[in-house]
Amino acid sequence: MTLSLDYAALSDVGRVRRNNEDSAYAGPYLLLLADGMGGAAAGEVASAAAVQVIRRLDKPGITGPDMMEALAGAVHRANERLSELVEEDPEREGMGSTVTALLFDGQELGLAHLGDSRAYRMRDGRLQQLSHDHTFVQSLVDEGRISRKEAFTHPHRNLILRVLDGRPDSDPDLEMLDVRAGDRLMLCSDGLPDYVSDQVIATSMAEGTPDSVVVDLITHALEAGSNDNVTCVVADVIETEPTSGTQPQLVGAAAELAQGGTGPATSTLRAQGGGEAAGGGAGDVDPEELRYAPRAPKRFLWLRRLAVLAVLLGLVVGGGWFAYSWTQKQYYVGTDGDYVAIFKGVDQQIPGLTLSSMYEKQTLQVDKLPTYSREQVEGTIQADDLSAARSIVGELQRTAEECAAKQTPKPPTTTPKPSTPPASGKPVTTPPNPPVTVPASTAPSSTPSTTTSTPDGSVNPDDCDGVR
Structure with a gap:
């Protein structure tokens, strides 16, 4: 039909x-x-x-x-x-x-x-x-x-x-x-x-x-x-x-x-x-x-479109510049090769843009740090400002020095025997010391301490594992 x-x-x-x-x-x-x-x-x-x-x-x-x-x-x-x-x-x-x-x-x-x-x-x-x-x-x-x-x-x-x-x-x-x-x-x-x-x-x-x-x-x-x-x-x-x-x-x-x-x-x-x-x-x-x-x-539509594009471009550029300026006021502690260093910026990667740079290279070697501290530095430690970053490096330096000191063996101490003979010219027989019984409450413990520092605030020797 x-x-x-x-x-x-x-x-x-x-x-x-x-x-x-x-x-x-x-x-x-x-x-x-x-x-x-x-x-x-x-x-x-x-x-x-x-x-x-x-x-x-x-x-x-x-x-x-x-x-x-x-x-x-x-x-x-x-x-x-x-x-x-x-x-x-x-x-x-x-x-x-x-x-x-x-x-x-x-x-x-x-x-x-x-x-x-x-x-x-x-x-x-x-x-x-x-x-x-x-x-x-x-x-x-x-x-x-x-x-x-x-x-x-x-x-x-x-x-x-x-x-x-x-x-x-x-x-x-x-x-x-x-x-x-x-x-x-x-x-x-x-x-x-x-x-x-x-x-x-x-x-x-x-x-x-x-x-x-x-x-x-x-x-x-x-x-x-x-x-x-x-x-x-x-x-x-x-x-x-x-x-x-x-x-x-x-x-x-x-x-x-x-x-x-x-x-x-x-x-x-x-x-x-x-x-x-x-x-x-x-x-x-x-x-x-x-x-x-x-x-x-x-009216003047193309001019308004250009103005809108200019405003949008300005906002994008301004926002990007503000964000970049903020990153350049940040600091963190990381590694530069075998040494500890202070970096300026943020530890992020954006194609075509560098957000961080080395600010200060330290004399502290990474392998002088104990394992825990070394892993922290290799993963970067954020700091509020430059002063805080330097304080972090100072603490790391102190830790490395104390670990080095605790790992150095001390020379044995000897007590000289008296050379003066007895007045009578006869040998003196010293009776054996009687056995001393130590109360159970004062006997030293056989279990090692799990604290990370001694009472005076120094580093515990057990935390210095991994220092080379």
């Missing part, structure tokens, strides 16, 4: 505005709507540019998963085009546009959406919204803070959080949708759903041809007091081959610019009274200028 689209598109500037910032396109394979914003003439430029880029998808051969890639690529190219337009004319800074597109391959629909324009489907008498609004009030509804009914009358219902505005983070929602004969599809700008309830929209879409439905929907919006441009695209999914005589329809700002018009310039609006053109007094602010969340100005 081959399906095709029977479509109609219509756009109305509305009863208040003097210029139309909506643009729409309907073709055999693509339904597209863009609602420009930003005040003055920038909104119509943004929507027209977006439609002119994305409408190139209206051709056969884009099917299945390729539709998602094609839609995403087209939206990104439109976003780049908006960025170019702002760079060409800084007066356009702050402009943006919504984008809602349905790409059709005869069996499925690919949806791309960004902003608060909407896509609906009427199936078996039931109206379903296919797109998800990127608005402040919709975020409140999603969080359960307000109801959909409250969102309809919320004072900030027009505040958009995501739009196509030339910035790199303008990514659309992408989704594949099923389609069947008898479905009725509808795209519209916010000038319709902000003033007409879903029930009224459903009633209008339930009967009539696409041409009569777009007229009926726009009439309802104007009668409800809509102070915005109103644009609708309606298409029926039918079981028939698309006819070669079916012509695409381009409406709104895109159609005006394609016919050679440029729309009212900023100076013209001011001469005619920009405030009144927006529906208020001379001191009123055009609601389109407040339509989406404030963003940083885009």
Whole structure:
């Protein structure tokens, strides 16, 4: 079964505005709507540019998963085009546009959406919204803070959080949708759903041809007091081959610019009274200028990017210099060959950067230290400052000297025998000394001491193992 689209598109500037910032396109394979914003003439430029880029998808051969890639690529190219337009004319800074597109391959629909324009489907008498609004009030509804009914009358219902505005983070929602004969599809700008309830929209879409439905929907919006441009695209999914005589329809700002018009310039609006053109007094602010969340100005974008890079580079360099300066105020005791040395810096390795250097080489040989002290030095001993490092070396020197002294054997001491003979000339017999019994409490212990120093603070001989 081959399906095709029977479509109609219509756009109305509305009863208040003097210029139309909506643009729409309907073709055999693509339904597209863009609602420009930003005040003055920038909104119509943004929507027209977006439609002119994305409408190139209206051709056969884009099917299945390729539709998602094609839609995403087209939206990104439109976003780049908006960025170019702002760079060409800084007066356009702050402009943006919504984008809602349905790409059709005869069996499925690919949806791309960004902003608060909407896509609906009427199936078996039931109206379903296919797109998800990127608005402040919709975020409140999603969080359960307000109801959909409250969102309809919320004072900030027009505040958009995501739009196509030339910035790199303008990514659309992408989704594949099923389609069947008898479905009725509808795209519209916010000038319709902000003033007409879903029930009224459903009633209008339930009967009539696409041409009569777009007229009926726009009439309802104007009668409800809509102070915005109103644009609708309606298409029926039918079981028939698309006819070669079916012509695409381009409406709104895109159609005006394609016919050679440029729309009212900023100076013209001011001469005619920009405030009144927006529906208020001379001191009123055009609601389109407040339509989406404030963003940083885009003028001299390359200069701001260079400034940001310079600041980031300065932070990196400054942080690195601070860290390096800190390392050069640290000291530790280690080894330099066979000798103990004091080093300045930290004992860490960073490719291409030296973080430590020898500050003082000592005369103390490493192998003159006992095993425990030698292992400490070889593993480096951290010091708070240079004075502390020298104190550590002094303690190591004292340990080495005491170990050396304790390992040097002492010469035996001999007591000379008396040479004076006894006065009588007879030998004197010395009685043997009686045995001395030592109390058990005063007998020396056979278990060696486990202390590392003697009572006078000197090094215990047992700790001098390993001295060479």
